[in-house]
Amino acid sequence: MDIIDKIPFSKTIEINSLAKKLKKEGKNIINLTAGEPDFSTPQIIIEKAKEVLDENAIKYTNSDGIQELKNTISLFLNRKNIMFSSEEIIITNGAKQALFNALISILNEEDEVILFSPFWVSYIPAILLSGAKPVILETNFENAFLPDIEKLEKLITSKTKIIIVNSPNNPTGVVYPKEIIKGLLILLIKMIFLL
Secondary structure: OOHHHHOOOOHHHHHHHHHHHHHHOOOOOOOOOOOOOOOOOOHHHHHHHHHHHHOOOOOOOOOOOOHHHHHHHHHHHHHOOOOOOHHHOOOOOOHHHHHHHHHHHHOOOOOEEEEEEOOOOOHHHHHHHOOOEEEEEEOOHHHOOOOOHHHHHHHOOOOEEEEOOOOOOOOOOOOOOHHHHHHHHHHHHHHHHHO
16 A cells, blocks of 8 residues: 555644635635634735845755845844854754754654644555654643643554644643643653663
8 A cells, every 4th residue: 555545634724724615605604614714914024035036046945944034033032042053053944844854864664653642634644655653642721731641651662653633732822730740751761761
């Protein structure tokens, strides 16, 4: 089976299309699917885009991003005592590409990635495209969608390469409290030294 056949169609896109269709039909729809902002692009950004087009500055850039932008990001982070040089910064066209780049660069076939359910719909396709296997730790409304550290520890095997910790969580919005983060940290340290 080709790897692309394993990738499910995006539920976000599917439901977003349905919501747009129903809205066009006059239905009263609140669309919470694709994460589109409810405001227009700020005028200053529109003007800057026009300026770039007028200067014909529309050629290919380096694959890791425009150097001036990387320099600016490095300076911004350094002012906040987050020390990264511009060489350590990669510009992507969004979080989905950044996540995919990270996963595809470190995962191999038969590796496992643990996810806390419910999770962002793009995680599974990115994991499958890398050849790895998703492993799901279920959470639920009754436990405030918080991961159970003991259950998580039982899911970890010698094939576990990544545990995706998404806080604030998409789609639940849950922010993991300090004790959960501390428990995850202790478990990860144990995992690194015991596996």
